Amino acid sequence: MVVRTIVELLDADIIHGVDLDTREIRSCCGSDMMSDVLAYVKDQPVLLTGLCNPQVIRTAEMMDIMCIAFVRGKRPDEKMIELAKDRDICLLATKHTMFTSCGILFQNGLIGGA
Amino acid sequence: MDDAIQLKYTVSPEDFTRAGEASGDLKKVLKQIGVSPEAIRRVSIAMYEGEINMVIHANGGEITVYVTPSQVKMILQDSGPGIPDVEKAMQAGWSTASANIRSLGFGAGMGLPNMKKYTDDLQIETVLGVGTTVTMIVNF
Numbered sequence: 001m002v003v004r005t006i007v008e009l010l011d012a013d014i015i016h017g018v019d020l021d022t023r024e025i026r027s028c029c030g031s032d033m034m035s036d037v038l039a040y041v042k043d044q045p046v047l048l049t050g051l052c053n054p055q056v057i058r059t060a061e062m063m064d065i066m067c068i069a070f071v072r073g074k075r076p077d078e079k080m081i082e083l084a085k086d087r088d089i090c091l092l093a094t095k096h097t098m099f100t101s102c103g104i105l106f107q108n109g110l111i112g113g114a
Numbered sequence: 115m116d117d118a119i120q121l122k123y124t125v126s127p128e129d130f131t132r133a134g135e136a137s138g139d140l141k142k143v144l145k146q147i148g149v150s151p152e153a154i155r156r157v158s159i160a161m162y163e164g165e166i167n168m169v170i171h172a173n174g175g176e177i178t179v180y181v182t183p184s185q186v187k188m189i190l191q192d193s194g195p196g197i198p199d200v201e202k203a204m205q206a207g208w209s210t211a212s213a214n215i216r217s218l219g220f221g222a223g224m225g226l227p228n229m230k231k232y233t234d235d236l237q238i239e240t241v242l243g244v245g246t247t248v249t250m251i252v253n254f
Contacts (some may be wrong), residue, residue, distance in 0.1 A: 058134035
């Protein structure tokens with residue numbers, strides 16, 4: 001699934017978009033605990049999170065996560081957006097809850113990342 | 115280690131927003147010199163967990179990294195309170211992190227287990243009230 005499809009499925013705002021039509025996402029990880037993301041994530045996931053601080057971007061950087069979708073209407077601040085731009089990481093924001101966001105993506109074929 | 119590339123980083127105390135800068139820089143250097151993506155990933159995760167631990171538990175510290183054609187060795191030194199029970203600290207899920215740290219997405223008790231999981235060797239030397247030195251090796 002490409003990032004553009006995730007944008008459409010989650011009715012998400014694009015905060016920072018890179019290669020929306022070509023960037024391939026193979027799985028999904030939903031977590032507010034970055035420790036768990038570092039422990040379990042693999043295989044080019046989109047990260048769904050309600051956590052909103054710079055460590056979300058840094059965790060994504062370490063794990064080669066190329067797309068983050070903030071759930072529950074959370075919006076990253078300017079510092080986070082700058083970090084993401086430097087690292088070519090897509091940032092999306094959806095008003096859906098974590099549960100609903102995961103459900104929508106799973107129903108449309110995206111598997112768990114761990 | 116005479117022919118190794120040596121990198122030194124200072125980890126700022128209590129500056130949670132900057133935690134991860136050293137790991138990010140190391141990742142860039144390893145990419146530039148052509149280390150395999152899988153090895154970079156293992157080094158990055160282990161180093162980042164260590165760096166976060168230094169900020170959360172130890173008021174920062176110093177990291178020295180040696181890179182050779184076949185290995186990355188990371189030495190993380192702090193002057194923090196030390197680890198009272200290393201065996202417990204190595205257990206997944208065991209943590210002394212505050213509620214505040216947990217609200218920032220860390221302190222799930224996965225730091226040291228992750229560092230062990232992603233490295234080929236992990237050594238912890240710790241003295242209560244003096245500090246901790248964590249040495250990690252990733253071979254490739």
